Amino acid sequence: MSDYVTDLMNDVKARNPAEPEFHQAVHEVVESLVLVFARHPEYRSARVLERIIEPERVILFRVPWADDRGEVRVNRGFRIEMNSAIGPYKGGLRFHPSVNLGILKFLAFEQVFKNSLTTLPMGGGKGGSDFDPKGRSDGEVMRFCQSFMTELWRHIGPDTDVPAGDIGVGGREIGYLFGQYKRLANEFTGVLTGKGITWGGSLIRPEATGYGSVYFAQEMLRTRGQSLEGRRCLVSGSGNVSQYTVEKLLDLGAVPITLSDSDGMIHDAAGIDREKLAFVMELKNKRRGRIAEYAERFKSARYLAVEPGRTHAPIWDLEADCAFPSATQNEIGATDAANLVKRGVTLVCEGANMPSTLEAIGVYTQAGLLYGPAKAANAGGVATSGLEMSQNSLRLAWSREEVDQRLHGIMVAIHRTCHETAAEYGVPGRYLDGANIGGFLKVANAMMEQGLV
Numbered sequence: 001m002s003d004y005v006t007d008l009m010n011d012v013k014a015r016n017p018a019e020p021e022f023h024q025a026v027h028e029v030v031e032s033l034v035l036v037f038a039r040h041p042e043y044r045s046a047r048v049l050e051r052i053i054e055p056e057r058v059i060l061f062r063v064p065w066a067d068d069r070g071e072v073r074v075n076r077g078f079r080i081e082m083n084s085a086i087g088p089y090k091g092g093l094r095f096h097p098s099v100n101l102g103i104l105k106f107l108a109f110e111q112v113f114k115n116s117l118t119t120l121p122m123g124g125g126k127g128g129s130d131f132d133p134k135g136r137s138d139g140e141v142m143r144f145c146q147s148f149m150t151e152l153w154r155h156i157g158p159d160t161d162v163p164a165g166d167i168g169v170g171g172r173e174i175g176y177l178f179g180q181y182k183r184l185a186n187e188f189t190g191v192l193t194g195k196g197i198t199w200g201g202s203l204i205r206p207e208a209t210g211y212g213s214v215y216f217a218q219e220m221l222r223t224r225g226q227s228l229e230g231r232r233c234l235v236s237g238s239g240n241v242s243q244y245t246v247e248k249l250l251d252l253g254a255v256p257i258t259l260s261d262s263d264g265m266i267h268d269a270a271g272i273d274r275e276k277l278a279f280v281m282e283l284k285n286k287r288r289g290r291i292a293e294y295a296e297r298f299k300s301a302r303y304l305a306v307e308p309g310r311t312h313a314p315i316w317d318l319e320a321d322c323a324f325p326s327a328t329q330n331e332i333g334a335t336d337a338a339n340l341v342k343r344g345v346t347l348v349c350e351g352a353n354m355p356s357t358l359e360a361i362g363v364y365t366q367a368g369l370l371y372g373p374a375k376a377a378n379a380g381g382v383a384t385s386g387l388e389m390s391q392n393s394l395r396l397a398w399s400r401e402e403v404d405q406r407l408h409g410i411m412v413a414i415h416r417t418c419h420e421t422a423a424e425y426g427v428p429g430r431y432l433d434g435a436n437i438g439g440f441l442k443v444a445n446a447m448m449e450q451g452l453v
Contacts, residue, residue, distance in 0.1 A: 003010045004037070004044070005030050007246025012053060019102025021329060025356060026053055026108050032436035035425045036047070048444045055105065057081040061151045063129055065144045065405070068137055077148050079127035081161055082108035088159055089125030090115055090382060090389075092166030095173065099130045105328075107166075107353055111382070113439030114375040120386035125161055127152070128305050131167050134286060134288070145176035153181045158189045164385045165194040170240070171206075184192025193385035197397075204387035205381075206402040206422040209351060211404070212380015212411045213324060213372070217349040218252060218372045219415035220431070229253035232271075232320045234345070236260050236313075237327035238284050238291050239379070241351045246277050260313050260327060261291040263306055265315045272299035312336050317344050326351030337363035348376040361432065368429075375417050376435040382408045 014025050030049070059079040064342065066072055078101065081089045091111040094104070104126045112124030129148060133141050156163060165174050174194045181191055188200075190407075195201035204211070206388075214228070215327045221227055231254045235242050238259045246256045255271040259280060276298055283289045296301035304314050316323065316336040323345050325331055329352065332340075337360035340348065349366055349372035350356065356364070364371040384407055391397055398406075422434030 005034060008050070016102070016105070019105060021106040021354070022102045022109065022341060024330075025106040025354060028354075028358060028361070028432070029113065029312075029436045029440070030111075032433040033440055035421055035427070035433065036437055036440065039221060039425075043172050043444050046448060048447055049440075051447065052083055052440075052443065053109070055080050055082050055108065056084060057155075058101075059127075059152075059155050060101070060159070063131065063144065063148045065140075065147045065366040067140050069121055073144075075129050075144070076395070077127070077129045077151060077159070078104050079152060079155055079163075080104050080108035080125055081155075082124040082126070083112045083443060084123035085443050086449060087121035087123045088157075089161035089165070091123035091124055091126040092128075092164045092382075093169045093173075093177075094122035094126070094128035095131045095168030097130055097132045099128045101187075104128060106329075110353060111373050112443060113436060114379045115382055115386075115440045116439040117376055117382040117435060118379050118385060118410055118411075119413055119418060122162075122386050122389075125163070125298060126166075126376070127163060128166065128169070131168075131406055133173065138172065141173060142176045144171055146180045149177045149180035150184065153184045156181075156191055157185075158191050158389070162190065162385075162389060163192055164382070170194075171196060184200060190389050193388045195388070200388075200392050201392055203400040204407060205384050205388060205397070206240055207244040207247070208384035208407055209241045209378050209381030210246075211240070211248045212383065212407060213245055213326070213349050213351040213377050214248035214252065214373050215380065215408055215411035216377040216415055217322065217324070217347060217370075219412060220347060220349070220372055223419065223429075227252070228322070230255065231322050233322045234258045234266075234315060234318060234320045235324045235326055236315055236331060236355075237325075237350075237352065238280060239327075241381075242324075242326040243277065243284070245282055245326055245351055246272055246280075247274075249324075250274060250277070253419065254322070257320065258318065259291055259316055260295070263290050264292060264303045264304050265313075266291055266294045266303050267315075267318060268294075268298065278294070308327070310435040316340050316341065321343050321346040322349065324349050324351050325355035327355065328352055329354045330357050332356045332360045334359035334363055336360060336429070341367045346370060348372065349377045351378050353378065364432065365432075370429075371431055373432045373435050375439060376414050376431060380407055380411055383407060386410060
């Protein structure tokens with residue numbers, strides 16, 4: 001079986017050169033699925049995994065737009081429609097200078113398994129652009145979004161492909177994108193999720209990824225007879241996921257002590273309480289400021305700026321009980337993981353997409369940490385997007401309490417799938433294997449039943 005893994009990975013790298021994030025995502029899944037192929041060789045014979053690795057459709061297009069000075073700008077637009085075996089493609093749009101084909105393919109590949117785990121009928125996709133909305137006026141963002149959607153609209157639809165927001169795509173961007181889609185398609189449908197509450201959006205959607213991550217951590221701790229009460233927690237990032245991770249941690253009695261952005265991090269030994277969180281939300285969501293201002297406002301905190309060339313991140317080198325990486329991919333390397341273990345962390349729950357390197361995951365496994373992989377732990381966001389799709393189809397809106405209850409139920413079900421599947425395949429407690437196998441089996445069985453398409 002090791003020869004199969006080696007041959008498959010060599011093929012993936014040859015067919016997808018210069019896409020290290022995609023290679024990493026595939027390798028992580030392949031390692032888990034060895035356990036499945038040993039028991040069910042029919043999946044290997046039908047080359048189901050090879051078919052999942054290859055996107056069903058890749059859309060690449062130019063996005064011309066004019067800035068406020070009237071100068072013409074040109075960006076690239078992407079949509080990766082990865083797999084539709086169990087439902088329409090579903091996954092976010094990311095607007096960030098780092099966006100390229102390899103990153104979006106890794107995200108789309110992960111999305112297939114994540115969406116499968118949610119229990120909802122959603123396939124996997126991802127998209128976006130190398131456009132950077134940071135520092136752009138509302139008019140510039142609107143013109144870009146309208147140009148982007150002028151091409152994308154012909155490839156999406158409520159029963160085909162339903163994009164959502166991701167990094168750089170919040171309520172403002174979703175509004176402009178939806179408005180242009182509605183204008184071009186001449187229809188009002190649930191083609192995008194993350195919409196405004198007054199025009200088809202769902203309550204709890206902004207909170208869902210952060211809340212879901214904490215719900216998953218809570219379930220992992222329960223398997224050891226423990227809870228989040230009083231636990232000191234490291235949270236990276238300071239955007240949407242991080243903010244609502246902190247909020248739900250406070251709800252459950254935990255003590256969040258860090259936040260960060262691309263410039264640096266804050267460490268507040270006294271804990272980030274609700275007053276401080278409200279300041280962060282106003283700082284990041286309205287003023288779009290930098291996290292350094294937190295340390296200027298609250299004297300209990302210290303600020304550490306990013307040091308170019310540093311081989312580890314100081315945020316993961318602090319005394320704590322739990323870690324919630326919620327910023328971006330590969331933010332925790334092997335050294336960071338070793339520091340977490342050394343500093344007493346016993347749980348890592350991923351709010352961001354693939355924030356831990358393969359080497360870091362190896363450290364978690366060897367140390368026996370409770371490790372909630374992104375495709376399971378941060379599935380609350382897309383799960384609530386799926387609930388928004390349901391509400392749109394039914395032409396109704398559920399209350400905040402009802403959506404939160406459904407989200408909590410979905411996260412409990414995801415945890416159960418990961419926990420029970422890992423035990424069934426002989427690796428109890430290894431949530432990564434449980435998530436990969438559980439997500440794969442649902443998609444693989446659908447593909448087998450639908451024929452060679």
